[in-house]
Amino acid sequence: MQRVDVIPSLVLSGYALGRIAAQDAGNDAPAAQWRVLSLLDQNGSRRVGELAAASRTTQPGMTRLIGGLEREGLVLRSPDPEDSRAIVVDITPRGSQELSAWREEFRDTLAPRFADLVDEDWAALTRAAEILAAHTTTEPTGALR
Template sequence: MPERTVAAPEPSADEALAVDLLVLAARFTRWAGRAADGGMPTALWRALSQVDELGPLRVSALAALDRTSQPTATALVQRLERHGWVERSSDPDDARASLVATTPAGRQRLTEQRAAAGRALAPQLGALSGQQHEDLARGLAVLRDLVAHAPPGG
């Protein structure tokens, strides 16, 4: 007997917009990461950004946020520690656990990496028309507002 397939329901306009935003944001982020001449591997940049934004946090929380395994998150944290970009401290709620937080050197490195990406992408943004530039600025304001109202850790 042939297998019967059920067509997926048509996405709502908001769902379609969300998918388009997710796909384009991911592509833009990968493009920025490749364009940045800051020398930081993307995985370290992503992990350091998350710790800086949400830390101090446990390695298990970083793994969950990054949707990766605990051993992978542990390895990332160890690499960040070797560079002096994060440090661990005792978790006041559980003496067996530690919290990971960004160091001043880590924040500086993150600033440098983001600046390198900004310099790399600026020529493309400079090529936009005045109207496109205004549209992008308005879109960023909307995105900033969406992110500001996201659930914690989102």
């Protein structure tokens, strides 16, 4: 595999693993729900527009999604303390618990697919996960070679 193909391959494999885990676990909650809860869990409260941009959806679409999450008690909307015209969204303790349970469900569902890996493979995946995590929280520094 060429260097320029590695990152796209990892991204596509990640999407595939997410779909497989959702299907195998019978989890019918929309992926957008988990994406929003993850963003709030990792980054703290956010405006609806920020969540829409981060999720690559429209603000009206995000407002509908947030409304459903709020009805389920997973998020809480409140006025932005810096601009009372804007709304910020926070994850609730129940939302954090549901997100944790979803992550555990996915981990347990996917575990059998990786049961045959040897220590060297686990070391490679662990290092890849560390690299990906480090590069998803920073600005790009250069082009692939």
